[in-house]
Amino acid sequence: MTASPKIQKEIIESCKAGDGKAFAEIVLHRQKKVFNIAYRMLDNSEEAKDLAQEVFISVFESIKDLKEEIKFDAWLTQITLNHCRNRWKYLKRRQYFNSDSLDDPIETEDGSMPRAIYDPSDNPEILFEKKMIQQLIQRGLLELKEDQRELLVLRDLQGFSYREMGETLGLPEGTIKSKLHRARMDLKEVLERFSH
Amino acid sequence: MDCEKVRDRFSSLWEKELSPFEEKVFKEHLSSCPKCKREFEQFEKTMRRLHSVGEVEVPEGFLPELYKKIEEKKGAVPGEKSGGRWFHFPLSFKLPVQAVAMVAIVFLMLYLTKMMPMEGDRLKETKQTSSPLSVQEKPEGALTQREVKEERRALEPTTETPRPKDVEQAKAPVPGEEKIEQAYAPQVKGEVKKVETPPPTSEFMAYRQKESKGVAKEITPSPQAGKIERELAVPEKSFVASKPPQEIILRISDREKGISRLHELVKQFGGEVVTAEGDRFLASLPTSSLSEFKKELERLSSSVKTDQLLAKKHARGSLGFEQGAKREEGDEKSKGPAKLAAEMENRTIVRILLVQE
Secondary structure, eight states, X not given: OOOOOOOOHHHXXXXXXXXXXXXXXXXXXXXXXXHHHHHHHHOOHHHHHHHHHHHHHHHHHHGGGOOOGGXXXXXXXXXXXXXXXXXXXXXXXXXXXXXXXXXXXXXXXXXEEOOOOOOGGGOTTOTTHHHHHXXXXXXXXXXXOHHHHXXXXXXXXXXXXXXXXXXXXXXXXXXHHHHHHHHHHHHHHHHHHHHO | OOHHHHHHTHHHHHTTOSOHHHHHXXXXXXXXXXXXXXXXXXXXXXXXXXXXXXXXOOOTTHHHHHHHHHHHHHHHHHHXXXXXXXXXXXXXXXXXXXXHHHHHHHHHHHHHHHHHHHHHHHHHHHHHHHSGGGGGSOOHHHHHHHHHHHHHHHHSOOSSOOOGGGHHHXXXXXXXXXXXXXXXXXXXXXXXXXXXXXXXXXXXXXXXXXXXXXXXXXXXXXXXXXXXHHHXXXXXXXXXXXXXXXEEEEEESSHHHHHXXXXXXXXXXXXXXXXXXXXXXXXXXXXXXXXXXXXXXHHHSSSOEEOHHHHHHHSTTOTTHHHHHHHHHHHHHTOOHHHHHHHHTTEEEEEEEEEEO
16 A cells, blocks of 8 residues: 555646646546545445546536645545545435345344354465455444544555645544544454454 | 553554653553453454555546546536526626516516405406396496396387396296287388387386486486376276377366367377277377377367477487387287277377376
């Protein structure tokens, strides 16, 4: 997880002037970041793709209003998170996540039994260990509060600095650190619960 | 350092933010507290897993799809822009337009609120005109209806003038009268204009005066005529006497002398006395000698008064002539064969009323 190279100020200015090539360059530079944030926040590839495209449409429509080009990345992340929040609410209203909740018991012929999450650490030799870990983390993230998930995604998955997070979320670094620690501890609790 | 404080610094130790002294104290606590040690091991495990999660590749065709979506939005833009264009106009343009629109709305509201009660009144008026109890009132709509009814009544071949309440009944034609009309219609046609229409009864006249007061140009009876009507209000048994075309009141001081003189005058002008009932006489006279006959009667009488109204109607070319003629048509139906024969010979029926002074 390496920080994306900064987009040159000229490209942003060209995009603001209506240059299509500059816009395409911005998309190519930032599509992975936007898509991954969306994917980790929503846990669905199709929803994440659609959301990421919506984010870039918003950028295309409102980049002319961006006053400080230097804050483009923070602005882009804010747009992405706002879209994620709205989509999360929308999907939750439609009970999109309820159908596949980890806490739901599994219905069997002998009755219902608690859902057991496979912990790959118990069997390190398994071929798809990494993929299993990813699934476990993703499920664990969905169990957290939305703002906690945001902090973990930005810091631990996307590698944001505390300064960047402060710019994006509009919070002081100390607050971000304490909140982030609480989110990590909660995720630990969730993963422990999964393995038992 | 207590357990709570140690657990709060798990993230700081993981990110290597603790000072060497803090790190030393922290590790000493972990070695002495198995609960905190276990907690920290779980925390490290979680963080390792979290950081092992790699990035997901963007699905193929992301950018082309994005362009497609932008194009679709652009297609929908014109409608949105035309709707949103208003918001981009300057206030110097928007405010006057909004003010004018407000004034227009206020005027429209006033117009509508003024119009609505009038519409209601009109409806009320219409209802009143349709009500038979409202005949005493004279709204315009009702008046026109009344006029029509009176015209109809004038055309009806009735022997008695109907009262207002009997208008509808009077409209129904009597079968016997219809037959007479059919039988004599061709013969009567030529003579009908000469025949005088019967005077309306005093009751009916009073009603008509009330109804058409100052509005309709109905035939308004003169004061003299009114007097005659009242005098003739006594019901008459003979149908011939009840339909005299012309009436003359003969005021005399000596009754017997007057009667004999009247008979002489009738004979003198080539006529004949058809009926004589007390002081009422019905005489048939040649139309040509009628005026002379009247003059002689005037001399005879201390005051001879003829019905001016009927005289007017009798005059050819007058306004009331047509109506009078129509009434005469109705009268013709009830006339006897003798009377018709007299008319065929160009004669006029005159009713003479003797009044002793």
